[in-house]
Amino acid sequence: MCDEVVLSLEEVIDLSMKVLTLNGLSHAQAQPLARAMALAERDDCRSHGLQRLPGCLDTISHPRFNRNADPKPEEVSAAVTRIDADFGYSLLAFERGLEVLVPKAKAMGVSILAINNCFHSTALWPEVEAITAHGLAALIMNPSHSWVAPAGGSTPVLGTNPIAFGWPRKDHPPYVFDFATSAAARAEIARHRKENQPIPMGWGVDSEGRPTTDPAAVLSGAMLTFGGHKGSALATMVELLAGPLIGGLTSMQSMAFDADAKAAPCHAELVIAFDPALLGGGNIESNHEAAEALFAAIAGQGARLPSERRFLARQRSESEGIKVSRELYDRIVLLANA
Amino acid sequence: MCDEVVLSLEEVIDLSMKVLTLNGLSHAQAQPLARAMALAERDDCRSHGLQRLPGCLDTISHPRFNRNADPKPEEVSAAVTRIDADFGYSLLAFERGLEVLVPKAKAMGVSILAINNCFHSTALWPEVEAITAHGLAALIMNPSHSWVAPAGGSTPVLGTNPIAFGWPRKDHPPYVFDFATSAAARAEIARHRKENQPIPMGWGVDSEGRPTTDPAAVLSGAMLTFGGHKGSALATMVELLAGPLIGGLTSMQSMAFDADAKAAPCHAELVIAFDPALLGGGNIESNHEAAEALFAAIAGQGARLPSERRFLARQRSESEGIKVSRELYDRIVLLANA
Numbered sequence: 001m002c003d004e005v006v007l008s009l010e011e012v013i014d015l016s017m018k019v020l021t022l023n024g025l026s027h028a029q030a031q032p033l034a035r036a037m038a039l040a041e042r043d044d045c046r047s048h049g050l051q052r053l054p055g056c057l058d059t060i061s062h063p064r065f066n067r068n069a070d071p072k073p074e075e076v077s078a079a080v081t082r083i084d085a086d087f088g089y090s091l092l093a094f095e096r097g098l099e100v101l102v103p104k105a106k107a108m109g110v111s112i113l114a115i116n117n118c119f120h121s122t123a124l125w126p127e128v129e130a131i132t133a134h135g136l137a138a139l140i141m142n143p144s145h146s147w148v149a150p151a152g153g154s155t156p157v158l159g160t161n162p163i164a165f166g167w168p169r170k171d172h173p174p175y176v177f178d179f180a181t182s183a184a185a186r187a188e189i190a191r192h193r194k195e196n197q198p199i200p201m202g203w204g205v206d207s208e209g210r211p212t213t214d215p216a217a218v219l220s221g222a223m224l225t226f227g228g229h230k231g232s233a234l235a236t237m238v239e240l241l242a243g244p245l246i247g248g249l250t251s252m253q254s255m256a257f258d259a260d261a262k263a264a265p266c267h268a269e270l271v272i273a274f275d276p277a278l279l280g281g282g283n284i285e286s287n288h289e290a291a292e293a294l295f296a297a298i299a300g301q302g303a304r305l306p307s308e309r310r311f312l313a314r315q316r317s318e319s320e321g322i323k324v325s326r327e328l329y330d331r332i333v334l335l336a337n338a
Numbered sequence: 339m340c341d342e343v344v345l346s347l348e349e350v351i352d353l354s355m356k357v358l359t360l361n362g363l364s365h366a367q368a369q370p371l372a373r374a375m376a377l378a379e380r381d382d383c384r385s386h387g388l389q390r391l392p393g394c395l396d397t398i399s400h401p402r403f404n405r406n407a408d409p410k411p412e413e414v415s416a417a418v419t420r421i422d423a424d425f426g427y428s429l430l431a432f433e434r435g436l437e438v439l440v441p442k443a444k445a446m447g448v449s450i451l452a453i454n455n456c457f458h459s460t461a462l463w464p465e466v467e468a469i470t471a472h473g474l475a476a477l478i479m480n481p482s483h484s485w486v487a488p489a490g491g492s493t494p495v496l497g498t499n500p501i502a503f504g505w506p507r508k509d510h511p512p513y514v515f516d517f518a519t520s521a522a523a524r525a526e527i528a529r530h531r532k533e534n535q536p537i538p539m540g541w542g543v544d545s546e547g548r549p550t551t552d553p554a555a556v557l558s559g560a561m562l563t564f565g566g567h568k569g570s571a572l573a574t575m576v577e578l579l580a581g582p583l584i585g586g587l588t589s590m591q592s593m594a595f596d597a598d599a600k601a602a603p604c605h606a607e608l609v610i611a612f613d614p615a616l617l618g619g620g621n622i623e624s625n626h627e628a629a630e631a632l633f634a635a636i637a638g639q640g641a642r643l644p645s646e647r648r649f650l651a652r653q654r655s656e657s658e659g660i661k662v663s664r665e666l667y668d669r670i671v672l673l674a675n676a
Contacts (some may be wrong), residue, residue: 109650110448227569236501236515247617250629280584280585301488
């Protein structure tokens with residue numbers, strides 16, 4: 001009896017598609033979401049993979065969620081595009097906005113895609129990679145729910161507020177990072193609670209503001225940011241740039257909007273693309289070499305480039321197939337045939 | 339005998355102007371630099387104030403420094419402006435570029451000013467504040483010299499790479515942060531060495547890569563970033579966005595360019611301005627209120643907003659004058675009459 005199932009990327013996508021469409025999500029919306037979860041599964045980034053599907057069903061059930069949202073890009077300026085996700089998932093809006101973002105970035109050097117009223121889909125790196133595939137650098141961020149206290153405080157007002165960045169490389173996967181500005185992901189703290197494991201000090205405080213290693217106490221208290229007052233300042237910047245700047249909710253507002261439905265956060269997303277060809281001042285080749293020399297100096301001393309493990313897992317999955325635990329697979333198949 | 343001298347802002351500016359122009363810096367270049375140092379002195383941000391003047395003279399003496407640089411903005415696109423500082427200080431280039439950056443940001447929603455070939459002037463917050471004064475949000479960053487090791491390594495390849503951000507507020511000073519992505523400022527480590535004080539663990543490693551509290555060992559070894567692998571990733575992003583993206587040097591290249599002259603880093607600077615009025619989707623007032631509610635929730639729980647101490651010092655200086663230690667004042671007066 002094998003405890004793993006080996007699947008192709010298409011099989012993983014099909015499995016998610018069945019579950020999502022069975023629950024009423026339009027084919028157009030389900031497609032990019034199923035694909036992003038399959039890419040996460042392929043890259044061994046499991047917390048954003050198939051195990052996310054049950055949570056997606058909670059989100060789809062949110063009274064404000066729009067299963068048939070059909071977002072269309074609107075021109076704000078020659079450099080800026082807005083797309084109202086109309087209370088569907090962010091990914092379809094991203095995919096449609098990308099078709100405008102890329103040519104604008106190449107024409108202007110910089111371009112913004114402001115996604116409004118979207119429910120959070122999954123990790124941001126699939127979006128970052130989709131932009132770097134066009135030879136552009138990318139910076140993406142969004143608020144979430146107010147689970148995180150600012151440095152020097154203990155009341156949660158900030159979100160876990162991810163920042164993701166990508167830089168295109170020629171003969172390598174792009175340089176990509178994607179991290180929460182909280183000290184740890186909320187899912188990671190929940191996993192510790194489920195497994196009855198203490199969390200490291202510094203991840204959060206209890207409801208009285210006392211530092212604790214008890215995951216349950218942090219989940220009902222407040223998470224903390226990474227990097228002390230600097231991380232807290234960055235998390236605040238994400239609130240502002242991907243919130244009020246583009247007409248989106250702050251994490252406090254998004255939490256109120258959720259009204260305890262436990263759906264994914266409904267927020268805006270700020271996507272910025274930069275064109276090294278236009279911005280590089282005619283030195284494309286030497287600029288490229290300078291970036292590569294930096295990567296070589298980092299990797300050459302044994303320090304890992306971010307996403308390196310993910311790219312190795314991708315290679316492995318591409319040659320050996322995507323391995324999914326039998327237990328998770330069976331659970332998802334049940335959902336697909338419910 | 340009083341150990342402090344009380345000066346007006348203009349007197350502090352005049353004092354620096356004398357020193358800088360006496361050493362051959364053009365009036366046009368000296369003006370914004372003297373003003374930025376005086377603003378730092380006013381805001382009790384002493385490490386960027388008058389005590390920086392002797393170091394400026396080292397920079398002005400760098401064989402590649404151009405005392406008469408006369409930068410002019412060049413149009414890259416309707417959203418992007420490049421200005422070649424021509425190996426003078428960054429600030430004159432910033433001031434001249436600002437006149438183009440602001441209207442472009444208001445027309446496009448986002449605008450980039452790429453400053454090339456500039457010697458680092460001082461803190462970035464005076465530039466951030468100059469942009470927020472126009473009702474725009476600002477994000478500024480630059481590489482420096484390769485003093486900082488990446489997470490997981492011990493060879494310095496990254497700069498101290500500051501990130502500065504500002505958000506305009508109506509009846510308050512702007513929300514502003516400006517921090518190095520290194521765990522501490524290099525000047526702070528040098529101060530500890532001078533005063534024979536140990537530094538906290540985590541600021542750096544010795545030349546063998548061992549964690550140490552010895553400031554001298556870190557200065558000849560490697561500094562570390564704040565926030566572990568996340569801070570290290572951000573520092574790398576600054577290298578790329580304010581380096582190769584816009585045709586600028588990485589911190590490794592800037593260190594080589596310096597050729598041990600101990601001048602300020604020569605680098606590029608990336609300035610991004612965002613217009614909340616154009617990007618906000620017609621919800622200017624409610625967007626503004628959402629940002630203010632966030633600030634109130636942070637400050638209301640006793641957590642400090644970044645720059646708060648600086649703004650309090652500013653108020654104090656504005657009513658009582660700028661207090662400069664007699665020892666520093668006498669040293670600067672000597673330089674002004676050398």
